[in-house]
Amino acid sequence: MSNSGLSVAVVGHANAGKTSLIRTLLRDTDFGEVADQAGTTRHVEGGALAIDETKNLALFDTPGLEDSMRLFYLLSTFFDGQSVDGIERLNYFLAHLSDYPELEQEAKVLRALLNNDIIFYVIDLREPVLGKYRDELHILSYAAKPVIPVLNFTIEGAANLEQWKTQLARLNFHAFVSFDNVHFKFADELKIYQKMQTLLAEKEVLLQELINQRRQQWSELFTAAGELVGSLFIECASLRYKTLNGEQEIEQATAKLQQAVREAEKKCVRRLLKLYQFRKGDLENSHLPVEQGGWELDLFSADNLQEFGIKLTGNIAKGAGLGVAIDLVTAGMTLGAAAVTGGIAGALWGVKQRYFDEIQAKIKGSRYICLNDVTLQVLWLRQVKLLQALQKRGHASFAKIDYQITAQSGENELPQNWSKWLRKARSHPNWSSLNSQSTDLAENNRLLFMKELCQELVKGESLR
Amino acid sequence: MNRFQQILLAEGVRAVEGDSPSLAEHAEDKSALSFEQLVLYRAGQLDLRLQISPLFVHFKRLFVNLSFFLFFVLFILGAGSVQKLFFSAQGTEVNFFWAFALFFIPNLLTLLLWGLFYFQGTALNTGWLQRFSLFSLKSFEKRFNQQSSQNPHYWSLFRCYFQVTFSRSLGRYQLSALTHLLWFSYFCGATLMLVVMLATHQVDFVWQTSILSVQSFQWLTESLAYLPNLLGFPVPTIEQIQQSHLGAVNLLGDAENTRFVWSSLLISSLVLYGLLPRLLLMLLMRFLLTAGQNKFSLPLTNPYYVQLRQLLKPNVTSLGISDPDVCVTQPAYQGSMEKHTHGLPEQFYPVAVELSEKQLIQVKEHIKDYAPDYCDSFRHISDYPSQQKLLADIVNINSDSVLLYLSLQRAPDRGLLGFIKALTARNNKPCYLLLINDGLLSAEKLNKRRSDWYGLAQQADVSLDNVIQLDCSKSNGEAYE
Structure with missing residues (x-):
């Protein structure tokens, strides 16, 4: 022995x-x-x-x-x-x-x-x-x-x-x-x-050491994977592009936004596979999105959204990425409230940071576009499904990993705080490195938000 | 280079590499080092190529220079404010409490504000403060350093440096130390100018009030003078305090001494209640900063470091092949997958080989239809004795052929091959293999398995025409389609 x-x-x-x-x-x-x-x-x-x-x-x-x-x-x-x-x-x-x-x-x-x-x-x-x-x-x-x-x-x-x-x-x-x-x-x-x-009683201590080490590594792996998924959500939900109000400009900006999100998802998927030590080829149709830049499982495709059980209106089908004008009324109220309460210099600076761009865009006849809720839902659910698949996959599996979302009941359950998350992410465009603005990836509140997202992933029954 | 600087360097390498580790360093056997030590060592190696540490030294100098600049500005401001107070004073009389309050109350308020930020940092949204600080530094750097555009990683390293040095509690300690340093500088300037002004100007200190009583002021002055008095500074007596009231007639006739004690009280109050606390707080923050830096660790649960661990210190090693195969393996069946069979023989002796209970029921049904004579006497070969028994009996069996019922989904093995070989060798009757398809395999796997069985048939001298498939996934059994 x-x-x-x-x-x-x-x-x-x-x-x-x-x-x-x-x-x-x-x-x-x-x-x-x-x-x-x-x-x-x-x-x-x-x-x-x-x-x-x-x-x-x-x-x-x-x-x-x-x-x-x-x-x-x-x-x-x-x-x-x-x-x-x-x-x-x-x-x-x-x-x-x-x-x-x-x-x-x-x-x-x-x-x-x-x-x-x-x-x-x-x-x-x-x-x-x-x-x-x-x-x-x-x-x-x-x-x-x-x-x-x-x-x-x-x-x-x-x-x-x-x-x-x-x-x-x-x-x-x-x-x-x-x-x-x-x-x-x-x-x-x-x-x-x-x-x-x-x-093997005489090897009990050694095996306990192994068990502890494997537990720690598994936990670290899952935390890291959760961070990647959380980060992708923040990147995409906080993303917004400024464009003029013309139809052509909006279409161009939408296409750019879609491309940025696709790239971000591809990158995240690639990193998840690498983290779990699987090969790119293990992914269903992975050669399309990852290798050739094409997307059979296109996040923005009408089929994909319909498969998810979403009815498309003409406007949505046309614009896909969707232009969402920032709610200036809310901005005005917040500014007004801030003015009424006086506020300290720091608070004013914060308000300026948050709403200055929107007000300026409004004055100059521009708008900001960002990802619509449904697309973000599909994006989130796909990553959760992929993460579940990776957690439960043996390293000798031949079957391809399919992380496409379908309309099956029980599968597409969104987190309870989804709307809150969305509001929070959208109010912090500086959290997305996909924006041309400078980003604060290590900002305390972003990190706290990411931790919250990770906890939600861990909480998921199927990921235990 | 201390440990914190090494960590900073490792984070710098992460900033350069981006999402995942991609740079290769010299391969050396460092298996004795822990993962963190390996990361730090790797960072040191890569620094030789990437030249990160000179940039970090520059950023540190930038922060220090900026701090000194602000120190100087606040020093001048402190000195200037004293000078302004004395020059703006009407005549030669200075309101003592007003002069003290002008220095002390803003200091107290900012100290409270600092305390709020320091102890409730997470409750308050201080992101704007971080962004503002970084924005100021970046603007300063862009304006005064033209070299910044030469290094492609300059701004990512700039961001990384300040993110690390201001991360978690370190940021609180750094900014707190800077705040106290600036106030300390302000008080230094003020105290110095006060000493100079009082040394070169003759002023009488008075106090005045419209709503407070004389006793209140006496108590206030005595309280203020308590600590300076304990430390040996000359402070005004009760009589001197009473005589300094605006409009009071100085009965003591000792104006020079009164001026001296009031000056002493003002200077000592400034030192003890302003300058000294700020100095102590600054030293405390510097101490906490050093302690925090010593305790600082890499965020090893970050996806980047999890991947790096897999590269630098994989927990899996290959032990290689310890008992190699020297035999020549039989090549897999490469022939056509087209239909070979002509169907079931007219008469056969049925033998089931290694079948499940469900398959045995299906076999019985099949035998009932195609070989009813053997309905109750067919054999199921599932162990060595039954194999040997069949091999012994086969020559005596009165039948034109032998039909073996086998499970298509099972991969044929050498044991089975040996048995079928022995069977075909012992009798001259044609042998048929009937493969039962339960419908559990996908089309791709089914083809693969069929190919395996053809390979076995070839090796066991069974004609491929005698390999039949019984599809039991359908209601009626049928031959190979």
């Missing part, structure tokens, strides 16, 4: 998801080779999760046990029916491997069983309990090492769960865990480490 860390042999039948499990635990899409066929992994390959400067958790991927029935039969025929420990049988087989060249792959698995501290046995729950799986479990028991059966494909194979549980119990494997590589849950990852703690 390793003194400086812990090593795990990940074994199982061919195509059960061993490499996928390691990829997801390591958050490494490049680990090993994943394909939907038996015999994809043909060698033992390792990756390690650092726990501290000197200790790590090493995970070793192994080829699939493809011919366990023959192997188990051979193991049981050794020593002429004498009562010999399983480990002696394994060593005997390995010593005489040259007699069974067709079982070379199985021999690699046996060596991994003997060389590591603990064994993860990956089970494809979609499969019924067959003789070959029972034989695999018997072989594992020969290694005299703690074994954690890891149930994969828990959703698709839910019907077989009881059958597998019963079979595992019959063979004395009670400490199993569910870990679906396709529908990843961080809590399930922690359960694996917790289960390891119960089986």
